[in-house]
Amino acid sequence: MQVNDNFEPVIVAFCCNWCSYAGADLSGTNRLNYPTNVKIIRVPCSCRVNPMFILRAFQKGADGVIICGCHPGDCHYTSGNYFTRRRITLLYSMLDFLGIERNRTRLEWVSAAEGAKFAATMEQFTADVKALGPNRRLEDLRCRKQ
Amino acid sequence: MQRIGVFVCHCGTNIAATVDVKAVAEALGHEPGVVISQDYQYMCSESGQQLVKNAIKEQKLTGVVVCSCSPRMHENTFRKAAASAGLNPYLVEIANIREQCSWIHKDIATATDKAIILGKAAVAKVHLNTPLNSMESPVVKRALVIGGGIAGIQTALDIAEAGFEVDIVEKQPTIGGKMAQIDKTFPTLDCAACILTPKMVEASQNEKITIHSFSEVEDVKGFVGNFTVKIKKKARYVDETKCTGCGLCTEKCPMKKVPNEFNMGLDNRSAVYIPFAQAVPKVATIDPNYCMMLKTGKCGVCSKVCSAGAIDYKQKDTIIEQKYGAIVVATGFNPINLDKYDEFAYNQCPDVVTSLELERLMNAAGPNGGTLLRPSDKSHPHTIVFVQCVGSRCDDEKGKPYCSKICCMYTAKHAMLIREKYPDTEVYVFYIDVRTPGKNFDEFYRRAVEQYNVHYIKGMVGKVTPKSDGKIDVQASDLLANEQLHIDADMVVLAAAIEPDKTARPLATMLTTQMDTNDFFTEAHPKLRPVESATAGIFLSGACQGPKDIPETVAQGSAAAAKAIGLLCKNSITCNPCVAHSNELMCNGCSSCEKVCPYGAITYIDKEFRMPDRTTKIRRVASVNPAVCQGCGACTVACPSGAMDLSGFSNSQIMAEVDAICK
Numbered sequence: 026m027q028v029n030d031n032f033e034p035v036i037v038a039f040c041c042n043w044c045s046y047a048g049a050d051l052s053g054t055n056r057l058n059y060p061t062n063v064k065i066i067r068v069p070c071s072c073r074v075n076p077m078f079i080l081r082a083f084q085k086g087a088d089g090v091i092i093c094g095c096h097p098g099d100c101h102y103t104s105g106n107y108f109t110r111r112r113i114t115l116l117y118s119m120l121d122f123l124g125i126e127r128n129r130t131r132l133e134w135v136s137a138a139e140g141a142k143f144a145a146t147m148e149q150f151t152a153d154v155k156a157l158g159p160n161r162r163l164e165d166l167r168c169r170k171q
Numbered sequence: 172m173q174r175i176g177v178f179v180c181h182c183g184t185n186i187a188a189t190v191d192v193k194a195v196a197e198a199l200g201h202e203p204g205v206v207i208s209q210d211y212q213y214m215c216s217e218s219g220q221q222l223v224k225n226a227i228k229e230q231k232l233t234g235v236v237v238c239s240c241s242p243r244m245h246e247n248t249f250r251k252a253a254a255s256a257g258l259n260p261y262l263v264e265i266a267n268i269r270e271q272c273s274w275i276h277k278d279i280a281t282a283t284d285k286a287i288i289l290g291k292a293a294v295a296k297v298h299l300n301t302p303l304n305s306m307e308s309p310v311v312k313r314a315l316v317i318g319g320g321i322a323g324i325q326t327a328l329d330i331a332e333a334g335f336e337v338d339i340v341e342k343q344p345t346i347g348g349k350m351a352q353i354d355k356t357f358p359t360l361d362c363a364a365c366i367l368t369p370k371m372v373e374a375s376q377n378e379k380i381t382i383h384s385f386s387e388v389e390d391v392k393g394f395v396g397n398f399t400v401k402i403k404k405k406a407r408y409v410d411e412t413k414c415t416g417c418g419l420c421t422e423k424c425p426m427k428k429v430p431n432e433f434n435m436g437l438d439n440r441s442a443v444y445i446p447f448a449q450a451v452p453k454v455a456t457i458d459p460n461y462c463m464m465l466k467t468g469k470c471g472v473c474s475k476v477c478s479a480g481a482i483d484y485k486q487k488d489t490i491i492e493q494k495y496g497a498i499v500v501a502t503g504f505n506p507i508n509l510d511k512y513d514e515f516a517y518n519q520c521p522d523v524v525t526s527l528e529l530e531r532l533m534n535a536a537g538p539n540g541g542t543l544l545r546p547s548d549k550s551h552p553h554t555i556v557f558v559q560c561v562g563s564r565c566d567d568e569k570g571k572p573y574c575s576k577i578c579c580m581y582t583a584k585h586a587m588l589i590r591e592k593y594p595d596t597e598v599y600v601f602y603i604d605v606r607t608p609g610k611n612f613d614e615f616y617r618r619a620v621e622q623y624n625v626h627y628i629k630g631m632v633g634k635v636t637p638k639s640d641g642k643i644d645v646q647a648s649d650l651l652a653n654e655q656l657h658i659d660a661d662m663v664v665l666a667a668a669i670e671p672d673k674t675a676r677p678l679a680t681m682l683t684t685q686m687d688t689n690d691f692f693t694e695a696h697p698k699l700r701p702v703e704s705a706t707a708g709i710f711l712s713g714a715c716q717g718p719k720d721i722p723e724t725v726a727q728g729s730a731a732a733a734k735a736i737g738l739l740c741k742n743s744i745t746c747n748p749c750v751a752h753s754n755e756l757m758c759n760g761c762s763s764c765e766k767v768c769p770y771g772a773i774t775y776i777d778k779e780f781r782m783p784d785r786t787t788k789i790r791r792v793a794s795v796n797p798a799v800c801q802g803c804g805a806c807t808v809a810c811p812s813g814a815m816d817l818s819g820f821s822n823s824q825i826m827a828e829v830d831a832i833c834k
Contacts, residue, residue: 037832042243043685043705050241053270061281064288064832065271067242069749069820072767073804078825085833101705102803103683103769112808138687144275168834 034088034154036062038147039078041071043101044136045093051140059147062154063091070094071132072105076116079130083163089129089154093143096134106134125162128153173204173298176232177290178223180214180239182269189273191283195238198287202294206230215245223249224256234262234297238290240269259302261748261819266293288832295831299824303748308798310396310744311496314735315340317388317678318501320348321367321721322713322728324374326499329732331379335739338381338493339374340388340402342674345450347371348503352433352527354534356721357584358615364449364536371451384452387674389490391498391681392771394801395708396744398495406486408457408465409443413481416453418445420473420482429461431538435528437546438538443473443482447536455481497735498682500692500704501712501728502675506667507562511569515561515665520637521546523663526578529585543589545662548641552661555589556645557582557600558632562668564603571668571689576718578666579606583619585664590623599626599658601647609720628656635663669718684709692716702731710734749819750800751807753793755780757814760791764806764815772799773806 040046046067052059068074071094079090092113094106113132120130131150135143177199181187192210200208207230211219214237226232235258237249242265250260268286276282314330316323319341327337339346351371353363374380383402390401424441431440433447442461445453455473463470464484474482506527509517517523522545524532535541545552559578562570579602586598605627607616619625630650637643638659645658671690679686684704685693692711695703702711712731713724738744753764755778765773776794779787793815795806804817816822 035833037829046241047243050243050267050270053241053274056274058275058277061272061276061278061285064285064292065267066292066825066828066832067267068804068825069817070803070805072808073817073820073825075808075822075825077822078829081826082829082833085830087829087833098680099685101683101685102801102805103680105769105803105805108767108805108808137685137693 032155032159034062034151034159035086036064036089036091036151036154037082037087038063038065039068039071039074039090039092040065041094041101041105042067042069044095044099045071045143047137048093048135048139048143051137052144055140057140057144059144060151062151063147070100070102070105071109072102074109076112079116080163083125083129083160084165085168086160086164088157088160089131089150091131091133091147091150093133093135093146096136099136123162126157128157129160173233174206174231175202175204175234175236175294175297176223176226176230177202177205177208177236177238177294178214178226179208179210179290180219180237181210181212182240183213186239186269186273189276189279189282190268190286191279194283195268195286195290199236199238199290199294202291204234204298205294206232214239215248220248220252223252227253227256227258232258234264234300236264236266236290236293236297238266238268238286238293241265241267241271261303262297262300264293264297264300266290292828292831295827296824299821299827301818303818305745305748306797307743308396308746310739310741311398311494312336312739313338313493313495314497314499314739315398315400315493315495316499316501316712318348318503318713318715319343319346319382319384320501320503320713321350321370322503322715322724323348323499323501324370325725325728326501326712326732326735327374327380328370328377329729330735330739331377333736333739334379335736336379336381338383338495340383340386342385342387343446344385344407344454344456345446345452346374346382346384347451349527350721351447351449352435352530354530354537355584355588357580358611360584360588368449371449375451382452383491384454385456388678388681394770394799396496396738398498398708400493400495400498402491402493404489404491406459406488407454408459408462408482408484408486409455410481410483410486411452411454413479414454415479416445416455418455419476419478420455421445423472423476425470425472426461426463429458434531434538435525437528437531457482497708497710497738499710499712499731499735500678500682500684500715502672502678502715504669504714504718505672507571507670509561509665509667512561512665514634515558515632515663516635516637516643517665520635520643522552522637522643522661523635523665525665525667526581526585527667529664533585533588543593550661551593552596554597554658554660555599555662555664556632556658556660557586557598557664557666559600559602559666560631560668561665563666565668571670573689573718574606575666575668576606577669577720579616580609580612580720582664582666583607583616583625586625587619587623590625597626599628599660601628601630601632603629603631669714671715675715682706682709702727702734708738746798747802748797749802749817750797751795751802751804751815751817753795754814754816755792757812758792759812759814760793761811763809763811764793767805767809769803769805770799770801772796772801
C-alpha cells in the first residue's frame with residue numbers, strides 16, 4: 026500500500042474514568058510522550074462506549090478508534106469491561122463484513138498504574154493506523170470540513 | 172441561546188511552556204455560543220476562581236469550560252466555584268490540556284492544535300449539559316471490619332469509642348491474627364501477647380462491638396452509607412452461647428494428632444480445640460476434617476464431658492444479613508509458601524524454619540515452652556544462620572518484587588534475643604541490604620551488631636544442604652570480602668516474604684475495590700488518601716494495603732477508623748447525580764437493561780399512558796433507582812430502543828465530543 030509520509034491520522038480514544046483515564050494522566054505525570062493524533066474522550070466505564078460512537082467516529086473521518094478499560098476483573102463497576110469485550114467482538118465481525126481493517130479499532134486494558142503501557146499502546150496504535158492509511162471506506166464525505 | 176465561558180489555565184509554565192494558551196483562548200472564543208474566553212496564570216487559585224465566578228455573574232453564563240489539568244484533579248474545585256456563583260455545578264466541563272497535552276508533547280504548534288481540539292470537544296459537550304441535582308442518601312450508623320488482627324481490632328475499638336456499632340468478621344476461631352503468634356515485638360522487646368490480649372479482651376467486652384469469629388463475608392451489595400453484607404458463620408459444632416471455654420473437651424478428645432496451625436504445625440492439637448489460651452472468644456471449635464464423630468459417627472467424647480451441653484454435631488453454617496454504612500478491610504498478610512525454594516531445603520529439613528515458626532519455637536506458650544530447641548532432635552542449636560529476603564525483592568516468578576519491610580527488624584530481634592538467652596550460640600545473618608528506617612529502629616539493629624556480636628554478612632545464601640550428621644551445610648558468598656563461605660549450622664531461619672491473605676482478591680471483587688498486581692489493596696491516593704479505597708465507603712487498615720510493622724498498622728487502623736467515623740457521623744450523603752434514566756415513552760420493557768445492571772438498580776413498573784385516541788393503556792417500563800445506580804452506563808448500550816441514557820455522559824454529549832474531535 027502506498028504510504029503517505031505526511032498522513033496524520035485522527036485517532037479517538039475512549040478511556041474509562043477509573044483505570045485508563047487515570048493511566049493516561051499518569052503517562053502525562055511521568056512525561057511519557059505519545060503522538061498528538063490521539064484525543065481522549067472520558068467515559069465512566071468502557072461499557073458506556075456504544076458501538077454506535079465508534080461508527081460515528083469513522084463516519085466523521087476518524088482513522089482509528091481505541092477503547093481502553095480496566096483489566097478484566099478490575100472493573101470499578103464489577104463487570105462493565107466484560108460487556109465491552111463482547112460488544113467489541115461483535116463489532117469486529119460487523120467491521121469484517123464491511124471490509125474495514127480490524128487494526129483500526131482496538132480494545133486495550135490499561136490500569137491506573139500503567140502510564141507506560143498507555144503511552145506505548147498509543148504509540149503503537151498510531152503507527153498501525155498510519156501504516157493502514159486514511160479511512161476511506163467509512164468516512165462520510167458529506168461530513169468532511171470544507 | 173447558550174452563553175458559554177472558556178477559561179484557559181497556564182498552570183505556571185506547566186501548560187504555557189508547550190501550549191500557546193493565548194492562541195487556545197482566541198480560537199475557542201470563536202466557537203458557537205462562547206461569549207467570553209480568557210486565559211490566566213493559575214485558574215485553580217483563589218483569584219482564578221474569582222475570575223470564573225465573576226464571568227458567570229456578569230456574562231450570565233449557562234456553561235463553563237475550563238482548559239486545565241485533569242478533571243480528576245480540579246473538577247470539583249471548579250464545580251464548587253460555579254455553584255457559589257449560582258451556576259449548576261454540572262454545567263462545568265474540563266478540557267484536560269495538561270496531563271493529556273502539554274506534559275506529553277514537545278512541539279508547541281501541534282500541542283496547541285491538540286489543545287484547541289480538546290477545548291472544542293469540551294465546548295461541544297457543555298452545549299448539551301443539563302443541570303443535575305444530587306440526591307441525598309441516608310447513612311446506616313454501623314461499621315463492618317473485615318479481619319480481626321491488630322489492625323481490625325484497633326479500627327473497631329476506635330469506631331466503637333466514637334459511639335458507633337461495629338462488627339468484626341474474623342475467619343479464624345479467634346481474633347488476634349498474626350500478632351498473637353509473635354513472641355516479642357521490636358524495638359522495645361515487650362511481649363506481643365502482653366500488649367495484644369488486653370486489646371482483644373477490650374474488643375470483646377465493648378458493648379458496641381460484635382465479634383463474628385469463624386465467619387466469612389459471603390456477599391456485599393449496596394453502596395457507600397448503605398451496604399448490605401451477608402456473613403457466613405461457619406459451623407463450629409459448638410454453641411458459642413453455652414461454651415464456657417473450660418477446655419475439658421480438648422483434653423479428653425481422643426484425636427490428638429492434628430497439626431496445630433497456631434504453632435505453625437510444630438506440634439499437635441486435638442480435633443476439638445481452642446487455638447490458644449487467651450483466645451477471644453474463648454470457645455472451642457471442632458475441626459470436621461479430623462473429628463471422628465463427624466467423620467464416622469463414632470466417638471462423642473466431647474459431648475459427654477461437656478457439662479454446659481455446648482457440643483452440637485448437627486450445627487450448620489448460618490448466614491447473617493446486616494446493613495452497614497462503612498466497611499473497613501483489614502485482611503492482613505501471610506508469609507509466602509516456600510515450596511518452590513528447593514535451594515533452602517525448607518521441605519527436606521525440619522531444622523530449616525521460617526521466621527514465624529521461630530517465633531513459636533521461642534515463645535513461652537510455644538511447643539517447647541520457650542526453650543529454643545531444634546525441631547528434629549530437640550537439641551540446643553549452637554550455630555544459627557538467618558537468611559534475609561527469601562522471596563522478597565525478587566525479579567523472578569517465584570518471589571515478590573517488593574520489599575517485605577518487616578524482615579530486617581524481626582531478624583535483628585531474633586538474633587538479639589538468641590544471643591541474649593544463649594550467649595554460646597553463634598548467629599549469622601545474610602542480607603542484601605539492611606533496611607531499618609523508623610523510630611529507634613536503626614539503633615536497635617546496631618545494638619544487635621555492636622553489643623550482641625551478631626555476624627552480619629552481606630551476601631546471599633546459595634545452597635542449604637542437610638548433612639548426615641544432623642548439621643546443615645550453608646553455602647554462601649560474602650560480597651564484601653569477596654569469598655565463598657561454608658557454615659556448619661544447626662538451624663537455618665528463612666525470612667520469608669509476606670503476601671496479602673488469599674481471601675483478599677475474592678473480597679476485592681465483592682467490594683469492587685482495586686488491587687495492585689501483588690494483590691495488595693490500592694488506596695484512593697498513594698500520598699493524600701492512604702486509608703481510603705477508590706470505592707466510596709470502603710477503607711483500608713493494616714497490611715492488606717502493603718507490608719507494615721505493628722506501629723504502622725495500628726496508626727493506619729486508627730486512621731481508617733477516623734475516616735469511617737467521619738462518614739458515619741453524617742446523617743446522609745450526597746449521591747453522584749450522573750446516573751442512568753429511562754425515557755418512558757421509548758422504553759418497551761424488554762428487560763435488557765435490567766440484565767446487565769451490576770447493582771440491581773433497574774426495576775420495572777407498570778405505568779399508565781394516555782394514547783392518541785384518548786384511551787389509557789398500562790405499559791411495563793424500566794425505572795432506575797438513582798440512589799443505587801452508580802452510573803456505569805452498561806444499560807445505555809444494552810437498550811435496543813435508545814430509551815436509556817446517562818446524565819453527564821449522554822449519548823448526544825459523547826457524540827458531540829466525537830464530532831468535535833473528528834472534524
